[in-house]
Amino acid sequence: AEVVIVSDASVAGGVVADEIVRVVRSRPDAVLGLATGSTPLPVYEALRPRLGGVDVSRMRGFALDEYVGLDPSHPQSYRSVIAREVVEPLGLDPARIRTPDGSLEGIAHAGEDYEAAIEAAGGVDLQILGIGTDGHIGFNEPGSSFASLTRVKTLTRQTREDNARFFDRIDDVPMHCITQGLGTILRARHLVLLAFGAGKAEAVAGAVEGPVTASLPGSAIQLHPHVTVLVDEDAASGLR
Numbered sequence: 001a002e003v004v005i006v007s008d009a010s011v012a013g014g015v016v017a018d019e020i021v022r023v024v025r026s027r028p029d030a031v032l033g034l035a036t037g038s039t040p041l042p043v044y045e046a047l048r049p050r051l052g053g054v055d056v057s058r059m060r061g062f063a064l065d066e067y068v069g070l071d072p073s074h075p076q077s078y079r080s081v082i083a084r085e086v087v088e089p090l091g092l093d094p095a096r097i098r099t100p101d102g103s104l105e106g107i108a109h110a111g112e113d114y115e116a117a118i119e120a121a122g123g124v125d126l127q128i129l130g131i132g133t134d135g136h137i138g139f140n141e142p143g144s145s146f147a148s149l150t151r152v153k154t155l156t157r158q159t160r161e162d163n164a165r166f167f168d169r170i171d172d173v174p175m176h177c178i179t180q181g182l183g184t185i186l187r188a189r190h191l192v193l194l195a196f197g198a199g200k201a202e203a204v205a206g207a208v209e210g211p212v213t214a215s216l217p218g219s220a221i222q223l224h225p226h227v228t229v230l231v232d233e234d235a236a237s238g239l240r
């Protein structure tokens with residue numbers, strides 16, 4: 001991976017936003033892989049002022065993951081989060097931006113349907129990734145197969161604690177999610193992994209320099225030929 005150490009998250013946001021603009025200018029129906037959580041927010045913020053004169057009407061997007069059993073209208077469903085933080089501020093066509101179906105009714109087919117939709121779109125051009133403190137990418141928790149495709153997973157206690165800040169109580173954080181697999185993520189043409197803060201140092205070191213192991217799902221990026229890692233000094237502090 002190409003590792004770039006930046007002074008802060010907003011600089012990283014600008015770098016990634018510039019790259020996204022390049023991709024969309026060269027192909028207006030480009031497919032963006034969207035992450036949620038705190039990490040990618042500076043990217044979405046930096047994109048907004050850069051989109052003047054850029055035709056985003058045909059741009060497509062696929063979110064990495066969704067909670068299972070949370071109503072889509074719940075403010076913390078990733079469908080709502082993507083609508084609020086990406087689709088609306090950037091003026092994207094909501095019909096072209098998808099999240100996996102986390103409803104209990106849809107769950108039997110949701111993984112297969114999502115894979116088929118990504119394939120029909122021609123695959124993801126640029127995939128934005130954050131990383132969990134336990135080394136997950138998407139919600140592929142430790143032990144996930146490198147060949148995995150979109151499917152239901154159980155969130156670790158660690159991840160539910162980390163994400164409790166978005167809910168009133170930890171008990172409100174869903175137990176399950178539906179997430180693109182590591183195999184799905186590895187098919188994207190360019191992976192851009194972002195991490196900020198000392199809390200991510202260990203996961204970043206493992207992903208970039210550690211052994212390639214299912215115990216640290218982020219290490220799967222070492223199998224991909226085109227990866228950019230953007231980290232601040234704190235998140236880089238575990239690198240050799």
Ligand code: F6R
Pocket residue numbers: 034035036037038039040064065129130131132133136137138139
């Ligand atoms: C989000 C996702 C997760 C997050 C990770 C880091 O769609 O797939 O892998 O990127 O949990 O979360 P933050 O950025 O909130 O620290």
